[in-house]
Amino acid sequence: MKLCRYGNAGSEKAGLVDHAGRLRDLSGIVPDIGPNTLAPETLAKLAATQPESLLLVEGNPRIGVPVNGISKYIAIGLNYSDHAREANMRVPPEPIIFMKAISCLCGPNDDTLQPRNSSQLDWEVELAVVIGRKGLYVSEDEALDYVAGYCLANDVSERAFQLQSSQWDKGKGCDTFGPLGPWLVTTDEITNPQNLDMWLDVNGERMQSGNTSTMIFGVKHLVSYCSRYMTLSPGDVIATGTPPGVGLHKKPHPVYLKPGDIVTLGIAGLGQQRQKIIAPAA
């Protein structure tokens, strides 16, 4: 099942994407897709809905964040072995956890607003895990039972802000640094999250190309690990790290985003995103 939210920011409605890829209005069944929608029982009820019984949505509405009311946006640093090699960094012995401000969340095709004083705006295509039920000290074996589904994330980063101090959060939480979606794809469609191809282009040029099979710590491990350090709540998001090809590590010198650039990205089964970079307001 591919769930989404469509409409203007702040007044999105629940939607469902049918087998033919058409957007249908789910708001007669659930008013919104929020933390309470993600419980396995509720998702099972939605899965029983015949998509053809839902009205088709006309036109091309904006797509919003696929889940409303996200309370934590956790992210994992340096989680692809090929990315670690490219960055010439040691493979970390344990996952590195940081957090993105929830105010950074935005729709998958919303513009990326370059912050003031930003000179090193960068991209990171990532598989995002969306939590479906409360989890604390979850075992690896049970971890996927706590997952409602997956979506595509661009972990937009400002490297100068990120690396100015020891703590990365400052370069990760600016408004529009958290495009999520277009869809929340439930786990029945993604039976193996460790074999998904992913890519990211800037202005049509392939920058990142990878597969979730080279994750150092797989989804199961990450959900279990994070739940040892904080309680996971329904709707929480874990972005699981990025494969090689970020702008910071381009040779012979880094490449960063500038106003007018177009970023497109995709993960197999999870759809695509497209963002245009907008100059900071004076």
Add this chain to the structure above:
Amino acid sequence: MKLCRYGPGGHEKPGIIDSNGKLRDLSLIIDEIGPGRLEPRKLRALAAAVKVEALPLVEGHPRFGVPFTGTGSYIGIGLNYSDHAKEADLPIPDEPIIFNKATTSICGPYDDIVQPKNSKMLDWECELAVVIGARAQYVSEDDALKYVAGYCIANDVSERGFQFQSTQWKKGKSHDSFGPLGPWLVTTDEIPDPQALEMWLDVNGERMQKGTTRTMIFPVKKLVSYVSEYLTLLPGDVIATGTPPGVGMGIKPAPVYLKPGDVVTLSISGLGEQRQKVVPFPGP
């Protein structure tokens, strides 16, 4: 005004503290103290409208909850007291160090601190917390305090083993019960100068931390302005502004950490007191 929320976890009601320090029921006037209520203009209107001494007294000794709801970002500031930096033998940072605490760590001011599994280095940090009242992005230092709803005490409970396992501190800052806030949200009219507040923290009655917000490296208005450059602050967001000297990790000759049964009490002038008992994680 001293606003609070009282009652069992998840069922708190809004309350207000009168001039004698007594708790009164505010639920007839407002149904919740949440982001929609924190705008300074609305708080002033509430202060003008409410006759505190006319509200019903609350009987008994209810639990105090977090004094407001709807925190989206809980930001901590690292190493923000010059005397603490000296004690820790660390250079004074050029710019504020920002990190996030998970909002699921937030709890009432007297709730137990639950020691996580595998925790051996559980520590305390008495801090002045700033509560945001209005959406703030790129606000100047001069304007910054206009975006503040009020202040409260925070204990930025930290697990040093987890905090320093990787470069990123969040992992040691975010467990359930690591974010006691309150007992009150004290509105800015009562705290005209947030840089002149005395603060202390005791463990089992022994004074561990003692300081004043005067020795902050970056004062409240700088912090609000600075953080608003990097993320949009929303009503209900919290900035914990760093801790003065005397954390367990820095005690000589050997660090001292919390263990089950310990009692932590802490206070900041004008903001009341907190008290937490440390308990082991229940269950296997």
